[in-house]
Amino acid sequence: MKTAMPRVTKEDLRMIENTLAGDTEAFGELVEKHQNRLYHSMLRLSGSPEEARDVVQDTFVRAFVKLNTFRGTSNFYTWLYRIAFNTAMTQRRRARPAVSLEQVRVCGGEPEDRGEQPDQRLAKQDEAEQIQRALGALAEEHRTVLVLREIDDFSYENIAQILALPVGTVRSRLHRARMRMKEEIERIMQKD
Amino acid sequence: MDISHREELISAYLDGELSAAEQQQVLQLLSEDEAAHKLFNEFQLLRESLRTLPAEQLNEDFTREVIERVKQRSPAPLQASLSQEVVGRSAETPAWGRILLWPAMAVAAAILLMVFYDQPDLSQHALEPVGGRKEESVARLDQQAQQSQQPQDEAGLKTERPTIQSATPSPETPAFAREDRNEIGPQTLIPSKAIQSPPRPLPTYTFAVRTGVDLRSQLDRILSHGPGREAQRSSAAKRAPTRTRAPLEGLVLSRSRQSRHDDRSTQYVYELEGDPRAIERSLQRLQSTGDFRLVSVTSLDPVAKMDSSSSRAASHSDQELAQASKAKRFGEKHRIAAAAPNKPAASADRDLAGSPRETKSFLELPEQFEGKGAEEASGAEETVSPAKSTYRVRLILLVKRGQEDSPQGQKRD
Numbered sequence: 001m002k003t004a005m006p007r008v009t010k011e012d013l014r015m016i017e018n019t020l021a022g023d024t025e026a027f028g029e030l031v032e033k034h035q036n037r038l039y040h041s042m043l044r045l046s047g048s049p050e051e052a053r054d055v056v057q058d059t060f061v062r063a064f065v066k067l068n069t070f071r072g073t074s075n076f077y078t079w080l081y082r083i084a085f086n087t088a089m090t091q092r093r094r095a096r097p098a099v100s101l102e103q104v105r106v107c108g109g110e111p112e113d114r115g116e117q118p119d120q121r122l123a124k125q126d127e128a129e130q131i132q133r134a135l136g137a138l139a140e141e142h143r144t145v146l147v148l149r150e151i152d153d154f155s156y157e158n159i160a161q162i163l164a165l166p167v168g169t170v171r172s173r174l175h176r177a178r179m180r181m182k183e184e185i186e187r188i189m190q191k192d
Numbered sequence: 193m194d195i196s197h198r199e200e201l202i203s204a205y206l207d208g209e210l211s212a213a214e215q216q217q218v219l220q221l222l223s224e225d226e227a228a229h230k231l232f233n234e235f236q237l238l239r240e241s242l243r244t245l246p247a248e249q250l251n252e253d254f255t256r257e258v259i260e261r262v263k264q265r266s267p268a269p270l271q272a273s274l275s276q277e278v279v280g281r282s283a284e285t286p287a288w289g290r291i292l293l294w295p296a297m298a299v300a301a302a303i304l305l306m307v308f309y310d311q312p313d314l315s316q317h318a319l320e321p322v323g324g325r326k327e328e329s330v331a332r333l334d335q336q337a338q339q340s341q342q343p344q345d346e347a348g349l350k351t352e353r354p355t356i357q358s359a360t361p362s363p364e365t366p367a368f369a370r371e372d373r374n375e376i377g378p379q380t381l382i383p384s385k386a387i388q389s390p391p392r393p394l395p396t397y398t399f400a401v402r403t404g405v406d407l408r409s410q411l412d413r414i415l416s417h418g419p420g421r422e423a424q425r426s427s428a429a430k431r432a433p434t435r436t437r438a439p440l441e442g443l444v445l446s447r448s449r450q451s452r453h454d455d456r457s458t459q460y461v462y463e464l465e466g467d468p469r470a471i472e473r474s475l476q477r478l479q480s481t482g483d484f485r486l487v488s489v490t491s492l493d494p495v496a497k498m499d500s501s502s503s504r505a506a507s508h509s510d511q512e513l514a515q516a517s518k519a520k521r522f523g524e525k526h527r528i529a530a531a532a533p534n535k536p537a538a539s540a541d542r543d544l545a546g547s548p549r550e551t552k553s554f555l556e557l558p559e560q561f562e563g564k565g566a567e568e569a570s571g572a573e574e575t576v577s578p579a580k581s582t583y584r585v586r587l588i589l590l591v592k593r594g595q596e597d598s599p600q601g602q603k604r605d
Contacts, residue, residue, distance in 0.1 A: 024263055031255045040248045053250065060258045131241045149207065150242040156209045175196075175203035178235055185238070 012076040019067060027067075031060050034077055037152075038084055044147045045088060047136045055091060059084040074161070081152065082162050085144075134184035142177035149174055202228060206235050 008016070012033075018026030035056060042052040062083050070079055135143055148159045156174075160167045198221060204210050205218040221228045 024259060027262060028255055028259045031258050035254055035258075036247070036249045039250050043248050044245070049248075052248075053254070056250070057254070057258055057261070061261050064262045125246075127241065128245050131245060135242075146242070150239055151245070156204075156207065171204050171209065172200055174207070175200040178203055178238060179199065181238055182234055185241075 007074065008070075008072045008076045013072065016067060016070065016072075016076070019064070027064055030076075034080055035060070037077070038080060041081070041147055041152050042084060042088060044132070044135060044151050045144060046092070047132065051088075051091065055084055055088045058087050058091075062087065075158075078154070078158050078162065081148075081154075085162055130185065130188050134181055134188055137184045137188075138177065138180055141173060142180050145170060145173045146177045146181060198228060199231060202232050203235060206232065206239065 012030065015026045015030045015033075019030065038059065039052055039056045042055045043049060046052050046055065059080065063080055066083070070076070135146070138146070144163065145159060148154045148162065149156075154162070156167050156170045159165075159170045159174075163170070165173075201210065201214060201218050201221070205215065210218065222232055223229075
């Protein structure tokens with residue numbers, strides 16, 4: 001069985017301690033360290049760059065306010081992710097998505113340039129768009145669990161903690177999410 | 193095995209989340225069943241597709257924007273923590289927060305009082321709450337102290353006089369006792385300017401363990417609470433000290449006792465509250481008595497900021513408080529010596545038998561505290577009344593049953 005994520009790292013611990021001691025710049029370091037990973041994940045969940053950005057910003061502000069409640073018993077990113085996930089869910093409940101997740105482009109910056117030919121890059125971009133569309137077509141519960149596992153590489157135990165579900169449910173839900181995702185990709189490829 | 197279950201196993205196998213038996217099952221399935229193998233490959237491809245999605249990044253302004261928003265936030269995390277958990281009220285606490293907080297604290301205080309008064313007959317010995325009968329108890333204890341002749345203890349250490357809570361510290365009184373007498377306890381806990389607050393509503397009693405009594409008495413004093421046991425205390429006082437032991441000082445908030453069936457010892461858990469340096473020294477001395485084993489100490493949280501009488505102290509105080517808060521926030525546990533609470537019985541007994549104890553720092557004190565301690569150890573005269581934070585500390589003691597059950601420190605075995 002996969003082991004749970006390690007506890008808070010020394011680097012995070014130092015930054016948290018300094019923040020709690022009143023050093024706001026240290027919190028800036030924490031933000032810088034985790035912002036892109038969190039944003040990437042939230043973007044995959046919401047499909048909207050603006051929404052993801054707002055969620056991440058609100059998450060860090062909430063994390064700052066609640067930092068004294070962080071006990072260091074879990075990985076800091078897991079703790080942060082839980083706040084982000086709850087923030088995202090709250091925002092979604094307040095305002096239903098203005099953009100269809102299926103329609104969403106593969107947002108953000110340019111795909112990484114690894115010395116590929118332009119046509120290769122284009123093909124990759126197409127593929128990424130298809131994946132994002134398939135992801136957007138999933139039910140929220142399936143998309144969430146898939147993003148947590150495949151994008152964030154959380155263990156079942158961490159996913160269970162974040163979603164407040166039994167580990168067994170995570171396992172079965174992940175299986176169903178993969179099956180649905182596979183079907184969606186096939187459907188999109190046929191359509192295109 | 194139905195198809196859905198097979199697929200679920202393959203999915204979990206990809207994630208490395210199967211038991212050894214299930215893994216074997218899947219490996220066999222993959223080698224025998226082509227459809228299963230195909231599904232596994234598809235899951236792998238899907239993973240690769242998701243993990244190679246372009247990494248999105250936020251622009252450079254993002255961090256700055258977050259920090260700007262954060263700076264507008266008041267109170268800062270530390271202040272928020274203090275206002276809610278320590279002081280009960282601060283300038284930053286909104287009015288509704290105070291309204292909600294007080295009933296909760298009153299209930300907590302009532303519960304604590306009930307617990308204190310409900311204690312069994314453990315307070316057989318000189319146990320002195322700071323409040324109320326302070327002067328009387330001080331006089332009596334000082335009188336008892338006069339009667340004892342400062343014998344040498346087994347370790348050859350000079351006996352400390354059993355002075356507790358006397359109004360004017362005598363030269364014989366240990367330095368840490370002088371400090372604590374003057375600065376710890378509800379009557380002397382003065383909110384600092386930074387934290388204007390009413391007195392903490394918790395019913396806190398300062399207990400100081402007199403020197404020269406047996407282990408059980410010491411433990412009982414630590415464990416016992418509440419006034420109104422004068423008769424027991426005076427009878428305890430008659431059992432004059434025969435042997436010096438180190439004082440353990442602190443405000444006892446709670447205790448629990450748990451027998452260990454695997455060996456002849458009992459585990460006690462206390463929560464103490466007090467000046468970290470005094471607790472630190474007390475723990476070191478108790479550890480050196482060899483009668484029981486201090487298994488672990490947990491710094492729970494800093495609970496109050498004490499009055500300071502000098503600018504130097506005041507400037508240190510904020511730092512101390514900030515640093516002290518770390519212990520709480522990360523629930524740091526500091527293991528003592530080599531033993532863990534679940535240490536095998538035989539090993540624990542060996543420890544209890546009392547080889548010379550390694551003296552080490554039990555609490556992770558801020559540097560200022562450590563520096564101060566060193567100064568005092570070298571005999572430097574204290575000219576400044578130090579600013580203090582109090583710590584709430586959880587102690588886990590392992591006590592040999594023979595000693596624990598035996599009054600006056602006479603071992604049964």
